[in-house]
Amino acid sequence: MKSNLKDFALNRKVCFPMGDQAEESVACILSWKPDYLYGYASLLLEAAALVDKQSLRFMPPKCVICTAETIMPAQKEYLTAVFKAPVVEEYGATEFDIVAFECGTGHRHFVNPWLVVRESYGSLLVSDVSRKSTSFINYDIGDSGMIKDSECTVIGGTHYLAALEGRTIHRFAYIDPETRFHSVDLGYAMNEYQCMENEVFSFRIIQSEFGAIDLYISSVPSNGPVSLQQFIQNSIREKTGRDIVVNVFVGEKSVELAEKSYFVQRIRETASGVVLT
Ligand SMILES: [Zn+2]
Known part of the structure; x- marks a missing residue:
């Protein structure tokens, strides 16, 4: 309502x-x-x-x-x-509604004066000073990011969210239990491919086993799924010197998950290492 x-x-x-x-x-x-x-x-x-x-x-x-x-x-x-x-990004959290909103220059400004956002070892912590409940003090919303100050006063305060990287525990893709790389490399590779081919589709990457990732895309790339698969595999090999298998699926699951990130890690990380779920 x-x-x-x-x-x-x-x-x-x-x-x-x-x-x-x-x-x-x-x-x-x-x-x-x-x-x-x-x-x-x-x-x-x-x-x-x-x-x-x-x-x-x-x-x-x-x-x-x-x-x-x-x-x-x-x-x-x-x-x-x-x-x-113009396309702008809004950053929100279930617990706090809108937290940040992008201005024309590309800063994600903090727009709610009652929310105090700080960064601790890359994790974003939010305190809601309008609520009495102590559970909303330094609440870890599970995303990692970087807070910077701008001189820009277009909307909200001058502080903004400079980098945002989705759920902290889900940031790595694994080649094997000892070798991992940041999932943002997959995002960059997807972006590069889309720029190079001058076409755009939405995508979601899910990893459920070591050494392989499942890439779900919304439509068939004009050069075929194999060209995309090879591009991503080569790009990861160039960055890490190791091989990962990319399984491409078209038109499935690409929009089903209401996750913040384009990357979903299903291999669970523990303090002592990683385990398969
Ligand atoms: Zn701004």
């Missing part, structure tokens, strides 16, 4: 193109001439792909707001081009 009211007041439409009616639902959303399009990055990308494919005509919104998931620069550019509107 609160969220419906907010949507109405702001003339924003929440994007959720799914299943057989995806095309109609996107056309319907756009026919409302919303000022803001709001949604998970992967769902906005699905919507953009439909708009692109169908050459749907619409009035550009004032702004497209991506929430909850990491979005790569190439994907952001694609959303800007298709929706003909």
Whole structure:
């Protein structure tokens, strides 16, 4: 109810193109001439792909707001081009609602004066000074990031979230129990591929066993899944000197998971090392 009211007041439409009616639902959303399009990055990308494919005509919104998931620069550019509107990132947490919001220059400013965000060994800790409960003091929201100060006063305070890397415990991909690399390398490789091929799709990477990752993509790359597979495998080999197998799946699971990160680690890390779940 609160969220419906907010949507109405702001003339924003929440994007959720799914299943057989995806095309109609996107056309319907756009026919409302919303000022803001709001949604998970992967769902906005699905919507953009439909708009692109169908050459749907619409009035550009004032702004497209991506929430909850990491979005790569190439994907952001694609959303800007298709929706003909600036694309900004919102950073929120279930426990605290909106924490940070991106300005035109690209700073994710902290926008809620009641939330004190600090960084401790790369983890983001949030204190809600408006709540009496002590459970909201230095609450670890499970994401890692870097806080920096800007001179920019466009929105919120001058402090902003400079880097954001999803769930701390899920940041590494494993070649074997002793060899791991940062999952951001996979993100960069995906971004590079999309820039190089001049095409954009949403993706999700899941690791459930050592030495292999499952890459779920929203549509078939124009050069075929094998070209993408080899590109990612080569890119990881160049960075780590080791091999990892990339299994590519098209059109499955790519948008099912409501995770913040494009990378999901299913091999559980423990204090003493790693174990398979
Ligand atoms: Zn700014």
